Amino acid sequence: MRIAFLQLRPERGAPDANLSTAERALGGARLDLVVLPELVLTGYLFRGRAEAFALADTVPGRATEALAALCARGGFHVVAGLAEREAGRLFNSAVLVGPGGLVARYRKAHLFHDEKRIFDPGDTGFEVHPVGEARVGMLICFDWMFPEAARSLALAGADVVAHPSNLVLPHAQDAVTTRCIENRFYWILANRTGSEREGDLDLSFTGRSRIVGPDGCVLDEAGPDEDRLGTVEVDPARARDKRVTPRNDLLEDRRPALYERLTRRT
DSSP states (O other): OEEEEEEOOOOTTOHHHHHHHHHHHHTTOOOSEEEOOTTTTTOSOOSSHHHHHHHOBOSSSHHHHHHHHHHHHHTOEEEEEEEEEETTEEEEEEEEEETTEEEEEEEOSSOOTTHHHHSOOOOSOOOEEEETTEEEEEOOGGGGGOHHHHHHHHHTTOSEEEEEOOOOSTTHHHHHHHHHHHHOOEEEEEOOOSEEEETTEEEEOOOOOEEEOTTSOEEEEOOTTOOEEEEEEOOGGGGGOOEEETTEETTTTOOGGGOGGGGSOO
16 A cells, blocks of 8 residues: 655645645655645635635535545545534544545544634544555544544554644654554654744744654655655555564553543543
8 A cells, every 4th residue: 555645835825726736746646545734725824713714615515526536536545634614613624535535524623722713623533434455544733642532543443544734843743653653553644844924823834744654663754844745655454463562462451441530621
């Protein structure tokens, strides 16, 4: 299975231009699954909820139809971050799209900073979906800081985690490597490059998209300012072996009765 990230620099408020950039980058690529950054069609910063809502799309909708056409031409699946509107609600979402159209959506569970005044908290939970022989789960950006999210996908049987991101905090890229060691699955981190400013908020995105293996080895990584497609050939079956030693299995050795505090608010 060939998996990939596409690291690029979206243009604020320009969904059509950003989609065209992705189409050019993916033209002729031989892939099974590619991950694009968070909010890749709109850019990250908004003047307020009203602007974000105006730029958002329904799911399914125009964006997923365009992505499905791209997938049909290339014979692959794509995970892309977008702003999703539904009946007055607004979500920071990721969609899994294939040649036949929309496969699944995920709504960001852990909103970061000013996202809390723009978006509604995600309500989809952490599910996995088939892409060929692989089982794929989705997270978005700041979800990396919550190990419960990654473990939930591991317990659901994820072989690959698709992680559209607009990362600005230090250590995030290294943390996803730790998540792979903790859960023994593949991780496709698709971050963006460049910067955006709105009011007194000025964000510089850290790039360094990476693909990590179940053993924590970084299989490919982009530079902090590099716009490129990174591809790796992997065996999803490797993610199903959770043994650390002949007597230790990451999931079978869990002691859930001792972890009750994890589901409490305080």
